[in-house]
Amino acid sequence: MRKILLFILSTLALFGAEIxxxxxxxxxxxxxxxxYSFNIKYPNIKVLPVFSSSGNLSAQIQNKAxxxxxxxxxxxYxxxxxxLGLASLKPVVYAKGSLALFSRKGYGMDGNLSFLNEDKIKSISIANPKTAPYGKASLDALNGANMYKKVNKKLVYAQNVSSSFVYALNVADVGFVAKSSLFSPKVRDKNLKYIDVNPRLYTPIEQGIIMIKDFEKNPHVRVFYDFILSQDAKKIFKKYGYLVDE
Known part of the structure; x- marks a missing residue:
């Protein structure tokens, strides 16, 4: 089967492909x-990512995106x-996300989140907990620390966790962000002030991948799926602050 897949890939690679x-x-x-790492091995396969909250993307897939x-x-999701029968394989975990609190103003921060109740902190960005898993984790952390009722009027809701980071960079005093955002080449050299949110305060963020059933016979999709679960990809995820199973 693997030989057949490699033959198909080598044939189609002559013409290039987009997924x-x-x-x-x-x-x-x-x-x-x-x-970039994937294209070193497969230079003729162009990967086109569309980024959004997981809830929004799930809805798009149900609508045949x-x-x-x-x-x-x-x-x-x-x-x-x-x-619903829309995936060809059961979901598997490709990485585990971590939650962080970031302040562009360098406020003193502690892991139990009590500092969020200080008067000088007027706004706290958070991803929409209804559609964004990191938003749900942020809400869990606030409730777990018995802080939600004290600071809920300070919360500024963003569409997704990337938007929450943008708010924290430009508008909000403090923001709940994906730790991975702090490893972005655009910001990781700026000596940003952040703390890891105590992982006991929220449910572990296991991030899953699926292959959409309509594309299960597409060899280019399959090879990128395999790459995301490879050791090469795990090294990259780890570099960006994720936890991975070795």
Whole structure:
């Protein structure tokens, strides 16, 4: 089977190919390097990522958006799509995300989140917990620290976790962000002030991948799926602050 796949790939590679994939917003910071590494081995396959919240991407897939793969920020949405018969394989975890608190103003921060109640902090950015898994994790952390009722009027909701980071960079005093965003080449050399949110305060963010059933026979989709689960990809995810199973 593998020989057949390699033969098909080598034949189609002569003409090049494009694949479109749905990618959770938090993975946007690592995706450029992932695609670059992938294209070293497969230079004729062009990967076109579309970034948004996992909930929005899941809805698009249910409405027949032409995505070959879905890299979600949790397991909930891939599992739902699999149950609906829209995925060819059961979801598997490709990385585990971490939640961080970032302040462009360098406020003193502590892991129990009590500092968020200080008067000098007027606004706290957070991804929409209804559609963004990192937003749900942020809300869980606030509730777990018994802080939600104290600071809920300060919360500024962003469409996804990438937007929450943009808010924290430009508008909000503090922001709940994906730790991966702090490893972006655009910001990682700026000595940003952040803390890891205590992982005991939120459910671990297991991020799942599925292959969309309509594209299961596309060899280019399959080879990128395999790459995301490879050791080469795991090294890149780890570099961007994710936890991976070695």
């Amino acid at each position: 479109k994939i749905a990618v959770a917003a938090n993975v946007s910071y690592a995706m450029d390097e992932l695609i 032409p995505f070959g793969l879905f890299l979600s920020a949790n397991m909930k 891939p599992e739902k799509l699999y149950d």
